[in-house]
Amino acid sequence: MNIAGVVLAGGKSSRYGRPKMFEIYNGKAFYEHSVEAFSEAGICDVFILSNESLAPAFQTEKAGILIEKEMHKGPLYALYHVLDEQxxxxxxxxxLAADVPFVSPAFVKRMKNHIVEPSPIQACIPISGEKFQPLHGIYHRSCLPALKEIINRNRSLSMKELFQEINVHYVNFAPEEKAFININRPEDWENNKEGK
Structure with a gap:
């Protein structure tokens, strides 16, 4: 399977007050947990997608660095340019997001096992309870026309809007699945740093 792992690490972290992807959990920065979940699950080609101001701060030999074409336009826009140009x-x-320190190789393997080729599936998206988790999803290149159309409509650039236009396979996870715990505010980290 020709697959790349991409860690989304270009957000403003405005609710956190500083770049949260560099916070430390178990001796590693948050973003490193996403990088290692990919590499330890057998995805050899891993990249960090960030912006010009943050890119120099990433210190890892396990991932290449990609620079966003335009900053802070959201994950749908980022996905489009990764597939189309980068x-x-x-x-x-x-x-994978850069602020999910409890994500594991087992999670990545479980998701990856749902991709079989040839297949009509264009995206494999986890659902935790009843909540979609698009930033833990796998997307096929055939999504590009739908992505481009949504961007050209210049509306909300919603990932859910994409799901209405492509063939999606959903993977169910328990509501308490730790892989989906993301850190938006300092208090989120205080409440979850033990992996609760």
């Missing part, structure tokens, strides 16, 4: 040689892109 990683044209890959059929699949597996997204």
């Amino acid at each position: 990683l044209p040689g890959y059929d699949w892109v597996f997204l």
Whole structure:
């Protein structure tokens, strides 16, 4: 399977007050947990998508650095440009956020096992309880026309809008699945740093 792992790490962290992807959990920065979940699950080509101001701060030999074409336009826009311009040689892109320190290789493997080729599936998206988790999803290159159309409509750039236009396979997870715990505010980290 021709797949790249992409860690989304270009957000403002406005609610956190500083770049949260560099907070430390178990001796590693948050973003490193996403990078290692990919690499330890057998995804050899891993990239961090960030912006010009943050990119120099990432210190890892396990991932390449990609620079956003435009800053702070959201994950749907980022996915489009990764597929269209930055990683044209890959059929699949597996997204993970940079602020999910409890994500595991087992989670990545479970998701990856749902991708079989050939297949009509264009995206594999986890659902935790009843909540979609698009930033833990796997997307096929065939999503590009739908992505471009949504961007050209210049509306909300919602990932859910994309799901209405492509063939999605949903993977159910328990509501308490730790892989989906993301850290938006300092108090989120205080409440979850033990992996609760």
